[in-house]
Amino acid sequence: MKGFLHSIETMGLVDGPGTRTVFFLQGCPLRCAFCHNPDTLKRVGGQEITPQRVLEIVRRYKPYYGAEGGVTFSGGEPLLQGEFLYNTLEILKQEGYNICIDTSGFGNPTYYPKILPLVDTLILDVKAFDSESFEELTTINGFDTYLDFITNLDSYGFQGQVWIRHVMVPGFTDNEQAMKGLVQTIKPINHRVDRIEILPYHTSGVKKYHELGIPYRLEGVEPMDTEKAKDFEILANKLFAESLRQERKENEIKKQEHYKLLKDREMASEEERAEMLSQLKKLPLLSDVDKDDVEDVLNQVILSNIKAGDYIFKTGDSPDFMYLIYKGQMKIFNNTIDGEEQIFYIYRDGDFVGGLNLLVETPYRYVGQALTDCKVVAIPKVTFDRYFYDSPVVLRSVLVKSFERIRWAEDLIQRLSTSNASMKTAGLLLKLVKRIGVEIDEGIRLELSMNREELGNYSGLRRETITRKLGEFKELGYIELVGNKVIIVKDLEALESYVL
Ligand code: SF4
Known part of the structure; x- marks a missing residue:
């Protein structure tokens, strides 16, 4: 297994947290007008390197990394060499290295689910904020591909933080409207963004273009004033903070609407309620709860009648409840890009859903809809956190369920693809x-x-x-x-x- 390397910076200080060894990999499908490394764009060439050799090099510099530092892969577009990168990250992770990838999101998607769970920090370059400007700057009609990449980061298993970087070219994005566009573009990953950096365009790469005989598309454009770029960086971060506040407000409203929806459908009859509560007391889920607290838990759960066809939760909903199907059937599905419904599971009496979302605090990535009239027990997050979060029985059940679902999903993929x-x-x-x-x-x-x-x-x-x-x-x-x-x-x- 070999990768193509352009160069190495042994003690980088700007490509990720702390001190880092930066491997610049060869190859990039974009042709950014401001690219100052045109010699990294060819997919092959440069020096060949193996994952083992990368490991040997970083072992040498490990003493300098401290608590935060580690290894960064930049380029070019490092995700383009998916197989090499995955093999390299795997062995680096086995030795506990902190990993950062500097990407524009134009790699080999087959490897995203393997690579991204191993990444601690993603430096995400945001070239432009609409299709037209994206194509103008990069020569590629790829804005949708870019949006797909960032929207799916969580589903590829990425759990780290994101540093947003934008190169500001005078006359292109040095205005307030563009900063609003930037904040809007990164909205799908707001929950992962740690900072936004504006990099002032500079002309230090122009010489390389002349040497390589490649026409330079920004000929005559002056470098971006660094002070002004700093001001725009402050503005972008303020707008981002505002967008986070707005998102929190929207989530709060959604949460209250959801709560109201469940409450509105609460069991009408006292008898029905009493019967369900007496059945719930026997649940293994409650076996770790102190006997004196069981009544308290049962007072906090919402017992709802959900009609066939009604939604229980939708994609993007924040994890506010764990749901237990007391009676009936619920389907879990997503809509494919062709607009078709892909059902993943059918849950029925005794099944629960949402436990993992509450544990790892990630929004739902699928839709839950009642297939038949259902009786559902909704356990609110506060109750879950207070009585179940540390319970070995609950954790075991959530793990077993998650494992079953992974097996089922693998099986589904196998069936669908082969x-x-x-x-x-x-x-x-x-x-x-x-x-x-x-x-x-x-x-x-x-x-x-x-x-x-x-x-x-x-x-x-x-x-x-x-x-x-x-x-x-x-x-x-x-x-x-x-x-x-x-x-x-x-x-x-x-x-x-x-x-x-
Ligand atoms: S993505 Fe980076 S390496 Fe690729 S062309 Fe743009 S600036 Fe250059």
């Missing part, structure tokens, strides 16, 4: 057998809460395809269809042979 329609349909039926199958004399009965379209969304198939496939399986004698809502699996082995 299976044909028969395999996907058989895989789905087998999952349903495990989840809701009831043995009867004729086989295994599946009572469905989903229509054909939702079944399709669950398995990555179109409604017509899943209907056709179920028909074929029926013809083959593998299943029996009873109306639209019941399937009886008659030949489990035959279904298994599709997926094994």
